[in-house]
Amino acid sequence: MPTTTIDGHEIHVDAEGFMTDPEEWTEVLGKSLAHQIGIELTDEHWRAIRFLRSDFHEQGETATLRRISVVGGIPTKQLFELFPQKPAKKLAYVAGLPKPHGCV
Template identity: 85%
Template sequence: MPTTTIDGHTIEVDDEGFLLDPHEWTESLATCLAAQIGIDLTDEHWKAIRFLRDDFAEQGETATLRRVSVVGGIPTKSLFQLFPQKPAKKLAYVAGLPKPHGCV
């Protein structure tokens, strides 16, 4: 398995750079991951990230963009503004979770 060093920690990642163990995630690591893809985290970003992580803990899989919008109460348009171009993939990446099913 590939490894990478982020924020001074060596972590295992998949071929696309997604964390293999969501328990290795920290808020500090999220800030570094976001910076790598050109995102400066705001309170609105954190709302989406925390929803995604909490939902993952309950459901056992990464929520789709639709679920984040409907259940998490964050409009899809806002998610595209917060995580441009590929919001589901970028949100999952920053949250330290696997890509949602069906995400390319």
Template identity: 70%
Template sequence: MPVTTLAGHQVHVNEEGFLTDPAEWSRDLAVTLAGQIGIELTDAHWKVLEFLRSDFAERGETATLRRVSAVGGVPVKALFALFPQKPAKKMAYIAGLPKPIGCV
């Protein structure tokens, strides 16, 4: 696994830049990851990221867009506004989690 330095910390990433060890994630790192894809995190973003990380800890897989909407309580339309274009991929990337199953 490649290792890169982000926000002053060495982290393990895959070929697409996703963290391979969710335990290496931090809020500071999330801000850096979001900035790399042009997103400035707000309280609404943090709500989604915290849900994703909590859900991943319980289930062992990254929640899909539908799950974030249905269980996390954030409408799909809002997710597209917060994480434009490919929200599921961007949410997982910033949250330090694997891409959701079925995400290209």
């Protein structure tokens, strides 16, 4: 399994750069991952990230955009504003989770 180093921490990633071990993630690492894709995290970003991580631990898989909107209560339009173009994919990346099923 490939690894990469971010901010001096070696993390396990897949071929697309998504973390494969959610336990390696920290909020500091999340800030670094967001910075790499041009996102400055606000309280609203953290709300989405915390929901996604919590839901992952409960469900065992990364939530889809629809689930984040319906169960997490974060409107799809807002997710596109927070994580432009590919919100589910970018949110999963920053949250240190596997890419959601159905994302290309």
